Amino acid sequence: MTLTLARELRDAGLRVTGGRIALLEAIESRPHSDAETLVRVLHETRPATSVQSVHNMLHDLTRSGLLRRIEPAGSPSRYERRTGDNHHHLVCTDCGAVADVDCAVGEAPCLTPSQKLGYAVKSAEVTFWGLCAACLAAAHA
Amino acid sequence: MTLTLARELRDAGLRVTGGRIALLEAIESRPHSDAETLVRVLHETRPATSVQSVHNMLHDLTRSGLLRRIEPAGSPSRYERRTGDNHHHLVCTDCGAVADVDCAVGEAPCLTPSQKLGYAVKSAEVTFWGLCAACLAAAHA
DNA sequence: TCTCTTATTTTGAGTTATTCACGATAAGAG
C-alpha cells in the first residue's frame, strides 16, 4: 500500500518522503479532511511535522494530480484522493460532513451548461447542500 | 428604481439607508462583484463608507434574501441580485469573470444527485469552469 | 415636527486559513 503510494509519487516526478506517504494515507482513511485535521492526524505519528509543511505537501500533491482539492463555501479547503473521475459532493449544511456522489448521467453530463456565452467549458463542479443522515436524525429528536 | 429597492428593503424588515441603496445599485450594475470592488464603487459616491460597513451590508442583505452570495474556489465571495431562481455560474479560470447560466433541465434538475446517502438535499450548486471569450481570444493570439 | 428607541455604521482590533521567504535537511542520481 505504502509501496503503491511511493510509486504514485515517483510517477508524478515527486520525491518519496515519509511526510507525503503519511499524508496520503491520512487522506485515504479520512477523505474530505481539511488541512488542520490532517495536521492533527500527522502529529500522531510524526510530531515534528509543521503546519506549513502540510500546506506545502497538499499544494504539491494537488498540483501533481495525486489529490483533489475542494472548497465548499464557508469551509476551509478539503482534500480527497479520488481525482479525475468527475464525481461530485453532498455537503451537510449543519455539520459540514462531505460525501461523494457519482455523476448521475453518463460520462460528464454536467459538462454542458444550457448557454455557454462564449466560454470554453473544461469542467463542471456540482455541490449538493442538505442535511446528512446524522444531523437529520438529531433535528427530529 | 431606487424606490423599488427601498420597498424591497422595507419588505425585508430592513431600514432604508443610503449605503444599502448604493450597494444594491452597484451590484445591479456589476453583478458578481466581490466586497473589495464594491467598496471601491461605493467610495466614488460615498467616500465615508467603511470596508466593514460594506461587509455588514452584504451580510445583512444576503441573510434577508436580497442578495445571493457565491464563493467560487480560489476567489473571494461574490454577490449578485438574482436570487432564488436556481441559476448557475460559468467561471473563467484565467481572469475570474463570472457569467450566469440558467438551469438546463426544467425546474430544479440538479437537485437530484444519483445517490443521496441519507442526505436530505435542499439545493444544488453548479459551477462550470473554463475560459471566457476574452481569455480564449487572448490565448489564441 | 420632535423625541426616543434601536437598527446601522464606524472605528479599531482579532481571527482564520493560507501563502511567502529562506535557511536547514534529506532523497536519490551518479
Add this chain to the structure above:
DNA sequence: CTCTTATCGTGAATAACTCAAAATAAGAGA
C-alpha cells in the same frame, strides 16, 4: 558515499473576513 537540489521547518506576512463597542441616524409614536 557524495553532491545536487527538492523538500521541510521556522518565522513572518497576507487576504478576507468577523467580532465588539461606541457614535450615528431611521422612522415609529407623541
